Amino acid sequence: MGMTSGRDLNPVLDRVDRTLESSLDRLFDFLRIPSISAQPAHAGDCRRAAEWLCAELTAIGLDASVRDTPGHPMVVAHDRSAAEGPHVLFYGHYDVQPVDPLELWHSAPFDPKLVRNADGTARIVARGASDDKGQVMTFVEALRALRAERGTLPLCVSVVIEGEEESGGANLLPFLEANRDELRADVALICDTSMLEGGVPAITTALRGMVGEDVTIHCANRDLHSGIYGNAARNPIELLCGILASVRDADSGRVVLPGFYDGVQDPPAEVRAQWQAIAPSDAGFLGPVGLSVPAGERGYSAIEQTWCRPTFEINGMTGGYTGDGFKTVLPAQASAKVSFRLVAGQDPAQVRAAFRDHVRGLLPADCTVDFAAHGGSSASVVPSDGPALRAALAALGAEWGHPAVTVGSGGSIPVVSEVKQALGMESLLIGFALEDDRIHSPNEKYDLTSFHRGIRSWVRVLGALADA
Template sequence: MSGHLDAVLARVDAGLEQSLERLYALLRIKSISTDSAYKAECQRAADWIVGELKGIGFAAEAHATPGHPVVWAKGAAQEGPHVLFYAHYDVQPVDPLNLWRSDPFEPTLATDAHGRKIIVARGASDDKGQMMTFIEACRAWQAVTGSLPVTVSLMLEGEEESGGKNLPPFMEAHKTELGAADIALVCDTDMWNRQTPSITTMLRGMVGEEIEITCADKDLHSGMFGNAARNPNQLLAEIIASLRAPDGRVTLPGFYDDVAEVSPEIKAQWQGLGFDEAAYMAQAGLSIPAGEADRSVLEMLWARPTCEINGMIGGYTGDGFKTVIPAKASAKISFRLVSGMVPEKIRDAFRKHVEAMIPADCSVRFTSHGGAPAITVPSDGTYLQQALRGLSDEWGTPAVITGSGGSIPVAGDFKRILGLDTLLIGFAQIDDAIHSPNEKYDLDSYHRGIRSWVRILAALAV
């Protein structure tokens, strides 16, 4: 297959205009998964994708779920590895509509302030444009050679933007077939910068907890009960303040027991990325990093666990003033986990820590908001090295290995359910405004993303 590489790349270049028209057709479908009013549109998107995949030689079907369909497709068996590609065809709502400069479901090829061509539409970057880079790479291989370099399966989700609760059961139900793959590929991430492609090999996991503290059996007059009655806001503040030490470390017993240090080799790679801590903090209007005092910002984001207070509610929050001691106070708290940490262990440690601080005449109620482990792909893995080589050849600069402070639950599901490692390879840019008005995808990201997948498939076949 490697002997056909130049011809396949030439096919991508020659067919770019037609490829864009196919992308535009998909972008016009209003597949907003979280809004039931668009259920038919999500089905239409799934059916459209099935039709395109069948047209390039895949056996494809839109599988019904209690929510929106999962598109599952498989190409002809080939020698070499079997890859399972994942992306999602659903999109976020477009609100506020008045901030869009054009119809969010009528894709526009525009020019940005830097003279770059951009595709503007809801889903252009997250994730329809990214998904189509892979499908179009498969199309080019089929057109030139009549086959693909490796065995390819696709699993395309319709509920990623609304929780994705029906995908794990689908994976469990089709575990034997899906688990026949050797490696999972996900195109839902970005590049390190516009000149440097990257593969994300570290994703943090997540534990979400909500606590509600109850003290008195009703709201109380603060003049009549002040000092004498326990104030749940005060108690909640004490609990939250106790979660971190002055040096930024999380104080839960055993919190760091399973946290491994990053190897010197990986630290050296990160130091070579030229990450500007000051510029990064300035994006948030800040200048002084918080968190663990002896860690770099990049290390804290990619390789260290965290505890964050996402919301606090208690007492009167309306206009004006009300002198009340509330009966209840609550908070939403999340923990980002790194490889080796067990979500259930962290949840248990947190709950025990809180319970130990609750007075005997008060109570606490816990609500779980899910949990998933972190994932790490071995940096010396064969498939990773092959993919890095394909990316480097396309972009003319060495592709880099990066981490991510966020969580992509499907990557954890691939490991937990199917036993598969995941390569997260995407071509989005930090300024793509995903989930926001005027979402865009660089034309260069789309075009060279297709070319990149062409090269990666060839590299995986070696």
């Protein structure tokens, strides 16, 4: 029997409300573990976080274990006791970003605080509060409330929590493939995304993929005195700037690589209209970062340029002398880090090859180039007419008192394509973070409302999916 009616859910939701303080205590215990996956000194803390999560899931009644990988361990848990309904796989990560620069934190990053805002609301401040420990614990606490109130879950649940998302996630795909039979379910639930401002719940249905490249151009065999060799010797910084600038047409804003837009389609008119309602003006969308005019393809709004159009970006450049004072050097080499954000229909390998061909084709005599790949993932799109999506949207709307919307994301979450590749499953991206949560930055926070109503939301979503 389903459990989406108010009569069925109210006792569970009441329990969530009554036990919020103890839920917060557990989250704070989790946040105190400095599980920084990128720093070898914290390898023991990463394992401690995995073991802590395993113990919590076991206490709820799931069959949980810590699984070793060549890197940091995974946490896997199952509850397959439900007699009917779908099977869901929840994904999150327990590792966090480094905390530098430490001096910009208002409190110790691994000493979580509940800070009251001027308007009476509260926020949880700690590294990992939003990304991703707070989000993970909304799901764990929903399972706890369901088990405590009803004795069982409304559907079969599996859980995979990794410890390397913030440091490349190299071991996730091999792990999923090696454990395919154990982990395959009907749909994946990924809680690593955001809501819209004003308490508008959202499910992310489109994620861009990414291609990252290091490119280094070599000219002279050593750094040169610019007075002696300037003009006669090729300047690799100038050359690299010109080549990278030529990747995008200055008038149209389009990327000029052959075949770059093959297979790229605009979203349906009704989706574009919904996005227009979310961000009715470019200046409003860009205003919080001090800008007002979109710089990408002409004919697309700022929100469309970030949610549904592919892009080319220069993320950093080095070469020559950049220290204090002045040095009239003509460098032997120059390097850049560039990235492409991809949309559905684009092949990361094809884009990478086209970029390298473009650079090589513009190299003059005496110059060489080296490339180093930094990841490549395809874009992900969730079908807009699936029963699971419809059920989840309705459940979120019921909790937040506002119709839930589907949104795109300019970012990339490789796990979505990896789940699709390894397990053949679609994903629902349901998160309760906000744009101002300062993830990856000092003073990361997660609103208390996001945590509390996030737990309630998962209770409703799991009930709705059981009926769907």
